Amino acid sequence: MKLFKNKNHPLIPVLNEWKKLNKMESRTLDSIDEEPILKTFKIDGELTAVYYNNGDVELVSKTGTIRKELPLCEEIKDALKEYKEVILIGELYGVDENGKMLPFNETSSILRTPTSEEEKRIRLSVIQILSADKLFFDSVIESYSLVKELFSEYTYIHPMPEVTKDLNDIWTVEIATKNYEGFVLYYPDKIVKVKPKLEFDLAVIFVEISDIHPDRMGALGLAFMDEERNFRYAGKAGTGFSNKDRYDWLEYGKEREVRKEDNKIFIKPDRVVKIEAMDVFIREAETYDQDLNYIGDKTSGILRQPVFIEIREDKEATPEDIRIEQIPNWNKLVKTSSLSVVSYIQYIKNHKNSKGEPAPWVIKEHNTGRILSSHKTKEEAEKHLKQIYYFRHKKAGYQMELDDYLKERLFEKYLNDHINSVKDNVKKIVFKYPQYIKALENVEEHDKLKNLEPERTPYIELTYKKLYGIKDLSEEEQQALFHHIKNSKHHPEYWDDLVQNVRNDPDNATQEVNVSKMPDEYLLEMVADWKATADVLGNTARSWFEKQNGKRWIFTSHQIDLINKFIDVLEPQESNEERNLIQSVEEEIKAVKLYTDFRDKTNDEKVKDVYNHVIDEEMEHAEEFLDALKNTREALFMNAYFPSHPDKIVIPEAKKTEKDIWNYYDSIKEKMLNYLKGYDIVLRIITDSGPIIVRHDPKTGENIKINTIEDFDRWNNGRVIEFHRAIPSSKTDLLWIDFDPHEEYDKKDIFKIMSEIEEQVKDNFDVNKIETFSTGGRGYHMFIYLKSEIDVDEARKELKRLLDEISENHEKITTGIANKDEMRLDISTLHYGGSLRSPFSLNITSGIPEKPINITISHLLSFIKTGDQDEIIKTEYGILRELSDEGLINNDILGKLLEKTDFGKRMREETERKINNEISKEEYKNNIIKLVEELLAALI
Numbered sequence: 001m002k003l004f005k006n007k008n009h010p011l012i013p014v015l016n017e018w019k020k021l022n023k024m025e026s027r028t029l030d031s032i033d034e035e036p037i038l039k040t041f042k043i044d045g046e047l048t049a050v051y052y053n054n055g056d057v058e059l060v061s062k063t064g065t066i067r068k069e070l071p072l073c074e075e076i077k078d079a080l081k082e083y084k085e086v087i088l089i090g091e092l093y094g095v096d097e098n099g100k101m102l103p104f105n106e107t108s109s110i111l112r113t114p115t116s117e118e119e120k121r122i123r124l125s126v127i128q129i130l131s132a133d134k135l136f137f138d139s140v141i142e143s144y145s146l147v148k149e150l151f152s153e154y155t156y157i158h159p160m161p162e163v164t165k166d167l168n169d170i171w172t173v174e175i176a177t178k179n180y181e182g183f184v185l186y187y188p189d190k191i192v193k194v195k196p197k198l199e200f201d202l203a204v205i206f207v208e209i210s211d212i213h214p215d216r217m218g219a220l221g222l223a224f225m226d227e228e229r230n231f232r233y234a235g236k237a238g239t240g241f242s243n244k245d246r247y248d249w250l251e252y253g254k255e256r257e258v259r260k261e262d263n264k265i266f267i268k269p270d271r272v273v274k275i276e277a278m279d280v281f282i283r284e285a286e287t288y289d290q291d292l293n294y295i296g297d298k299t300s301g302i303l304r305q306p307v308f309i310e311i312r313e314d315k316e317a318t319p320e321d322i323r324i325e326q327i328p329n330w331n332k333l334v335k336t337s338s339l340s341v342v343s344y345i346q347y348i349k350n351h352k353n354s355k356g357e358p359a360p361w362v363i364k365e366h367n368t369g370r371i372l373s374s375h376k377t378k379e380e381a382e383k384h385l386k387q388i389y390y391f392r393h394k395k396a397g398y399q400m401e402l403d404d405y406l407k408e409r410l411f412e413k414y415l416n417d418h419i420n421s422v423k424d425n426v427k428k429i430v431f432k433y434p435q436y437i438k439a440l441e442n443v444e445e446h447d448k449l450k451n452l453e454p455e456r457t458p459y460i461e462l463t464y465k466k467l468y469g470i471k472d473l474s475e476e477e478q479q480a481l482f483h484h485i486k487n488s489k490h491h492p493e494y495w496d497d498l499v500q501n502v503r504n505d506p507d508n509a510t511q512e513v514n515v516s517k518m519p520d521e522y523l524l525e526m527v528a529d530w531k532a533t534a535d536v537l538g539n540t541a542r543s544w545f546e547k548q549n550g551k552r553w554i555f556t557s558h559q560i561d562l563i564n565k566f567i568d569v570l571e572p573q574e575s576n577e578e579r580n581l582i583q584s585v586e587e588e589i590k591a592v593k594l595y596t597d598f599r600d601k602t603n604d605e606k607v608k609d610v611y612n613h614v615i616d617e618e619m620e621h622a623e624e625f626l627d628a629l630k631n632t633r634e635a636l637f638m639n640a641y642f643p644s645h646p647d648k649i650v651i652p653e654a655k656k657t658e659k660d661i662w663n664y665y666d667s668i669k670e671k672m673l674n675y676l677k678g679y680d681i682v683l684r685i686i687t688d689s690g691p692i693i694v695r696h697d698p699k700t701g702e703n704i705k706i707n708t709i710e711d712f713d714r715w716n717n718g719r720v721i722e723f724h725r726a727i728p729s730s731k732t733d734l735l736w737i738d739f740d741p742h743e744e745y746d747k748k749d750i751f752k753i754m755s756e757i758e759e760q761v762k763d764n765f766d767v768n769k770i771e772t773f774s775t776g777g778r779g780y781h782m783f784i785y786l787k788s789e790i791d792v793d794e795a796r797k798e799l800k801r802l803l804d805e806i807s808e809n810h811e812k813i814t815t816g817i818a819n820k821d822e823m824r825l826d827i828s829t830l831h832y833g834g835s836l837r838s839p840f841s842l843n844i845t846s847g848i849p850e851k852p853i854n855i856t857i858s859h860l861l862s863f864i865k866t867g868d869q870d871e872i873i874k875t876e877y878g879i880l881r882e883l884s885d886e887g888l889i890n891n892d893i894l895g896k897l898l899e900k901t902d903f904g905k906r907m908r909e910e911t912e913r914k915i916n917n918e919i920s921k922e923e924y925k926n927n928i929i930k931l932v933e934e935l936l937a938a939l940i
Helices: 011-021 071-079 104-112 140-151 167-176 243-255 330-335 378-393 404-432 438-445 456-468 475-487 520-537 541-548 557-570 576-601 605-641 658-676 709-715 747-764 792-808 857-862 869-885 891-900 903-915 921-939
Strands: 002-005 024-027 038-042 046-053 056-061 065-068 085-094 122-132 157-159 182-186 191-194 198-209 217-225 231-237 257-261 264-267 272-277 279-288 294-304 307-311 343-347 361-365 371-375 649-651 680-687 690-694 720-726 731-741 767-774 780-791 823-826 835-837
Touching (some): 011 046, 011 056, 011 122, 038 140, 046 071, 046 104, 056 071, 071 122, 071 157, 085 104, 122 140, 198 243, 217 243, 217 272, 217 294, 243 257, 243 264, 272 294, 361 378, 371 378, 404 438, 404 520, 404 557, 438 520, 456 475, 520 541, 520 557, 541 557, 576 605, 649 658, 658 720, 731 747, 731 792, 747 767, 747 780, 747 792, 747 823, 780 792, 792 823, 869 921, 891 903, 903 921
Parallel strands (some): 024 191, 122 157, 231 294
Antiparallel strands (some): 002 065, 038 182, 056 065, 182 191, 198 217, 198 264, 231 279, 257 264, 272 307, 343 361, 361 371, 680 690, 720 835, 731 780
């Protein structure tokens, strides 16, 4: 490998900008409530830009480290040989001898100065192609299909691994055993990094004294208990404590000291605590007996990012209460076969197999050290290990004999992956064509027959042959295949009176199949099945259909049209008009380059003038084609997403039609424009296929801007439901807080909390004004306008600090994940590119607009001194809000009345009379109106 530094490499700013644009929100698994477009595993490596230029490959890091001539560079050259210039983004990482991903610190060590052998252990996970010759990709989602097409068949490079299963089902097996950091979920408008939140009850085995504050506890040492009542170390928790907690824990530790090692006070482990963690890593860890004597290392779970929650007074340090089986899938994890964990070979002298024969070469589980198999020679062990490794990684192009056990595991894995892939494909098509929603119900039965006899046993061998391209089928396998297609409704053969078998080659028919009776929902499932199979075999559903239509299967014209529509969803194609325009632009650009070369080679000024004239003409033509292309794309976009159906209900809960939406926004556009001007705009749009999020103007490709009434009118079409303001740069003069009270949260103190936040914000930021809006649901949005721009990341950190302090002073308030009886103070979208619904925008679910709270909350609270606070604030807020809606009072008037008159005192007297039922509601309102009029007259 060649290694050198170039801090001025042109790709460094590209890499930094890409990282900025692809910032990830951190979420826990239990907070994910919407399906992303793409799910991948998260690799903990070094973010790298790759520059390929006519066969030359450079790997560029953010710090200017340039790497060349690694083994993976040769694979990049081969993958991109059809291109001249490609720029892509990926993660460099290392693997151990068994192919398991290394932790980042070990990866960093290899990347610094690798030996020739270590170079072969460096991998590249390709995340996104930025450009490939004249193709440009704006997002990971947009380029991922090309990434898979180019890089799926190699050893050292690969697409970032896609997740096709339910995230909850694969956490322990896929994450904990393969060193992935978690999951990355790609949505149209955001990227989410997911790590599940886990909870454990653990014993405290030592109190660690703080280095900075030696009079306090710095962290607690934690442990699980195994069946032998030994304590297995689980890591240290140093967060989640108040200062008082830290003093108390240190005192507690000194009282129960068993022994002291450096700054650790080992204590009698009779206290159990509840701990939350982002995940748990399985590794060998210190193990102690009941007296906390060290007895060796055993497999345990080390918590990542543990946070103290509470002391469990109801728990004791017993195998029942702090059992190590709390770790998800613990028994499966430590007892599973060699196929679910990385294994390795070890020589054990005098070791014998189950038959008593000498077999010193053993395969062990990496995590537990458990012996899986014993072999007489090293060669036998290596062969078996290679089979395991191949099965787990599905190395393309490497063919070997698999024993029956591995063939069965291969069948189970393939079938499970295939069913999940078919289900995903069905969902995508139904999303586009919801009239076929019954297909979602049908697909739940997909290929279940393959797990039952008479199909399962033959299909184990049949699947192996299919994946290895072996055409020759036994009689039993042919019978199983025929049984399957005649008993599965997503196969055309089910719907015909076919009696002949499919001989030998399942791809070629021995009899034409009449498919005319096949229902549309099963046609949809059939296409989803084709696509799932094609993705594994490296071809397309479209090519499979073209090969079989009219030869093996006889479809009606209606069915052919429908199949093509379904395939278009899974394998979209450019329109002919677009393709022709793109080709025309490319031809004009080629001509410009050619004429430019001719011009630059001549010394004759007259000839240069001629070439300049020709170049100008060609550029004009190119620009005309580009304009036409933009118009075509906009037309396609508009036709696809904005069909005009004025009476169509687009918000069912509110029974609002397209016409209702258009009329509302048309009536309020001047007011909305004041809020939208100067920001990037994000739109939530209702299409015939469901809601979508749009950030870029299809006409220009730029971020959407609404700076004029004409801009607003262009987007107000009855289908744009929500307008969001996005922060357009790293600097901002707008901050916001999303008050998100969950369904069981008691909102009686919410205005008091808002008032506290207003005061804290004003004390810590240079505030111009603060406006609070109800969201059209249960929540509120507080918008904070600053007098000058500040760094948005620094502002978010400071705002988070203030909100954390406020949440500590109130029950049921949090800045993290809220329970159903809590309220979250959410600023997670406050970042470059982040967005929040604009004032006066409709709510896409309720159809209710964001309405201003015209009476400033702090005004109300400023004169509340006595009485039933809850009833008083509710009554006074209600009447002032009512008067505000009628135009009789506003913030300015209220502020002057409170500041310069005895309005607060006299209103309190009227309120207490109302609460004591001395006056009616109508009398109360009239008295307040008279009071306002009297005091305003006095002021004037």
